[in-house]
Amino acid sequence: MNPVVLVHGGGASSISQDRKERVRQGISKAATGGYKVVKEGGSAVDAVEEAVTILENDPEFNAGCGSVLNTEGEVEMDASIMDGKDLSTGAVSAVRNIANPVKLARLVMEKTPHCFLTGEGAGRFAAEMGVPEVAMEELITERSKKQLEKEKHGNGAQRSDYPKNLAGTVGAVALDSKGNVAYATSTGGIVNKMVGRVGDSPCVGSGGYADNNIGAISTTGHGESILKVNLARLTLFHMEQGKTVEEAADLSLGYMKSKIKGLGGLILISKTGDWAAKWTSTSMPWAAAKDNKLHVGLDVGDTTITDLP
Numbered sequence: 001m002n003p004v005v006l007v008h009g010g011g012a013s014s015i016s017q018d019r020k021e022r023v024r025q026g027i028s029k030a031a032t033g034g035y036k037v038v039k040e041g042g043s044a045v046d047a048v049e050e051a052v053t054i055l056e057n058d059p060e061f062n063a064g065c066g067s068v069l070n071t072e073g074e075v076e077m078d079a080s081i082m083d084g085k086d087l088s089t090g091a092v093s094a095v096r097n098i099a100n101p102v103k104l105a106r107l108v109m110e111k112t113p114h115c116f117l118t119g120e121g122a123g124r125f126a127a128e129m130g131v132p133e134v135a136m137e138e139l140i141t142e143r144s145k146k147q148l149e150k151e152k153h154g155n156g157a158q159r160s161d162y163p164k165n166l167a168g169t170v171g172a173v174a175l176d177s178k179g180n181v182a183y184a185t186s187t188g189g190i191v192n193k194m195v196g197r198v199g200d201s202p203c204v205g206s207g208g209y210a211d212n213n214i215g216a217i218s219t220t221g222h223g224e225s226i227l228k229v230n231l232a233r234l235t236l237f238h239m240e241q242g243k244t245v246e247e248a249a250d251l252s253l254g255y256m257k258s259k260i261k262g263l264g265g266l267i268l269i270s271k272t273g274d275w276a277a278k279w280t281s282t283s284m285p286w287a288a289a290k291d292n293k294l295h296v297g298l299d300v301g302d303t304t305i306t307d308l309p
């Protein structure tokens with residue numbers, strides 16, 4: 001099986017010109033890093049963890065360092081991961097003071113009898129596992145402070161194209177050489193969210209899904225809408241019914257838009273390595289690595305293809 005890795009950097013309104021290059025570099029680095037793992041014989045789970053860790057560590061994205069702030073100016077993060085081989089899954093929500101929620105989600109998957117830990121319990125588990133604690137200030141950027149300010153003072157309110165408080169959630173899907181698929185999604189959520197608000201990203205079936213019999217998907221966009229339609233599982237359901245990756249993505253995103261005016265995006269891979277990156281938001285940075293080629297796009301019609309070393 002030819003390995004494939006796709007990443008996204010969140011469905012959002014348009015990306016400002018000065019950020020475009022940094023975002024492009026960030027998603028390229030993440031896709032390349034994840035692809036290296038599967039090319040060298042690593043598992044799909046290892047690849048999605050690696051790709052999402054790279055994006056969590058990049059302050060341009062709303063996950064890990066760079067997460068958006070809640071009403072109190074704090075960072076609370078959500079993440080999930082899933083192994084398509086046996087449907088094992090791990091998730092954390094409303095976690096604070098750690099650099100890489102995706103790694104904690106993986107520990108939940110592998111070291112507990114549970115699928116999902118939240119808030120204080122997730123924090124205690126992190127400490128038990130020896131996950132280093134980081135000061136919240138280390139996760140907060142000037143940009144995230146400005147985003148909260150703007151949101152609180154309503155400056156973004158004129159945007160009619162997209163719920164204004166969405167930004168750069170990250171995710172990855174992978175197919176490894178043994179035919180296993182996996183996904184991971186990680187986010188700081190939405191700007192100015194209530195304390196304790198949990199979105200779609202840590203909820204298996206909404207923020208992502210992976211099943212070797214079908215494929216893998218990671219989603220992004222308006223969390224409350226994604227939760228309502230179970231966007232990830234809905235998309236894979238369409239594939240089970242015989243739709244192509246493109247058709248399945250269009251059907252589920254189209255349903256979310258027409259039914260509840262919800263906008264978002266997704267990256268999707270089939271068990272045979274077909275892939276698609278689709279969104280109804282204004283933009284969604286994405287990258288795909290397959291057959292030693294890297295495909296990268298930020299907006300519709302701006303895909304570039306380069307050779308990987």
Ligand SMILES: COC(=O)C[C@H](N)C(=O)O
Binds near residue numbers: 010
């Ligand atoms: C682009 O923004 C997002 O994807 C936000 C994320 N889905 C949430 O609602 O938590």
